[in-house]
Amino acid sequence: MTEAVVDDIVAVLPPLLNALEALGFFARHLHPPAFASVMNTIGAPDNALQSAHAAISAWPEQFAGLRERLDHACNETLAAFAGIREVERGKGDLIAIFRALRHLPRAQEALYPLSTQFPPVSNFFLNAANRENDALLSRLEVGGSEHTGIFHDRNEPGSRGGFSVYVPEYYRHDRAMPLVMALHGGSGNGRGFLWNWLRDARSIGAILVAPTATGQTWALMGDDTDTPNLMRILETVRNRWTIDASRLLLTGMSDGGTFSYVTGLDGASPFTHLAPVSATFHPLMAEMADATRLQGLPIFITHGKLDWMFPVQTARQTQAALSAAGADVIYREIDDLSHTYPREINAELLQWLNGG
The missing domain is CATH 3.40.50.1820 (Alpha/Beta hydrolase fold, catalytic domain)
Known part of the structure; x- marks a missing residue:
């Protein structure tokens, strides 16, 4: 694996996993009257992910499959946040939130195959009590x-x-x-x-x-x-x-x-x-x-x-x-x-x- 590829993975995985955890927290704690407070609690992990994802450089052809999975996971995660942010700006309702959250399992599905290669990804797909x-x-x-x-x-x-x-x-x-x-x-x-x-x-x-x-x-x-x-x-x-x-x-x-x-x-x-x-x-x-x-x-x-x-x-x-x-x-x-x-x-x- 080239140094540039490693650098990109090291840069993008932490904000991606952090953003996915935030979406999981949001999905669990979503309650219509508490929408604003839940949004305040999760903060803006999508900003860090957006920056890291945009900075990924071109990768050699042999890493195209890996790049495609990471891209897909990032894009689905960011799409979920984009839908939720629209509601936060007053441009949607509860149905729009549920529609946005459909991107979360798609992001996880794209990411899961990388659990065999990257311990942080494997750890993400364990419950907290078993990560050690x-x-x-x-x-x-x-x-x-x-x-x-x-x-x-x-x-x-x-x-x-x-x-x-x-x-x-x-x-x-x-x-x-x-x-x-x-x-x-x-x-x-x-x-x-x-x-x-x-x-x-x-x-x-x-x-x-x-x-x-x-x-x-x-x-x-x-x-x-x-x-x-x-x-x-x-x-x-x-x-x-x-x-x-x-x-x-x-x-x-x-x-x-x-x-x-x-x-x-x-x-x-x-x-x-x-x-x-x-x-x-x-x-x-x-x-x-x-x-x-x-x-x-x-x-x-x-x-x-x-x-x-x-x-x-x-x-x-x-x-x-x-x-x-x-x-x-x-x-x-x-x-x-x-x-x-x-x-x-x-x-x-x-x-x-x-x-x-």
């Missing part, structure tokens, strides 16, 4: 195989019904791993939602499956076309990788969390644990659910006290209804959580799934 875990870092240094990493099955942006998978690089066929199937929110997609979970699946050890709904959101009304598709996806994954059938977690955000109830409470569901996040629930769902299925079923409910879409009282009532029906319910209410995904809950969910 020597045993984990040693296993990651060995590198993966053709059976590990990120895979997409008919899950291009804009498509419906496909899925994305992440398999930790230290996966081995002779050791069964737990599986997390994570369902995106309304109008989202699995390819993007994968990144809400990848750090923790990589840090703690779980095969992560992120499907995309067959329609614009999950089949909460009318014909259920999603449950058969999820079962097909699960079977596909189980045929390719060694999955621990006693540790199958179905989780989801918002509409995805609600659908994890719809399909997960069915008597034929193979999932051993359910973990809806920021979801809604109708008491009739508990009454209509398979009574035998509910007895002792581990359910972990997470909800924000600031949730403006599904008020927290709904989650409190859900806990009471499911507990009364015989489920083994854990309820976690987060004081500063609005209607966003709390990535900090993932490690606790995996510990719970693993019997800890």
Whole structure:
């Protein structure tokens, strides 16, 4: 690697990773009434990234692929900030913010392949508690195989019904791993939602499956076309990788969390644990659910006290209804959580799934 290339990488990686962390903080703490204060907290890391990115020099042809990935990650990160800044200037609304945040997973997807070459990138894709875990870092240094990493099955942006998978690089066929199937929110997609979970699946050890709904959101009304598709996806994954059938977690955000109830409470569901996040629930769902299925079923409910879409009282009532029906319910209410995904809950969910 030439000296100029090294200098450029050293110059651009820190502001890129810093800007991505800031976007992650923004996405987690976004609450419409607190928009200005959250913007004030993250500052302007996009300015440093803009300067470093603009200063990248021409690279020799053999480094074109590396340059393309870095460019893509920088451009998507800056596009996210540009969209948010427009709203800050009074030229957009909450929908514009959500649209801008779609660039965040695209930036992460472009950057992730560089984790095998650059330790700071690899560290970025671990949760904070494991960034100095020597045993984990040693296993990651060995590198993966053709059976590990990120895979997409008919899950291009804009498509419906496909899925994305992440398999930790230290996966081995002779050791069964737990599986997390994570369902995106309304109008989202699995390819993007994968990144809400990848750090923790990589840090703690779980095969992560992120499907995309067959329609614009999950089949909460009318014909259920999603449950058969999820079962097909699960079977596909189980045929390719060694999955621990006693540790199958179905989780989801918002509409995805609600659908994890719809399909997960069915008597034929193979999932051993359910973990809806920021979801809604109708008491009739508990009454209509398979009574035998509910007895002792581990359910972990997470909800924000600031949730403006599904008020927290709904989650409190859900806990009471499911507990009364015989489920083994854990309820976690987060004081500063609005209607966003709390990535900090993932490690606790995996510990719970693993019997800890």
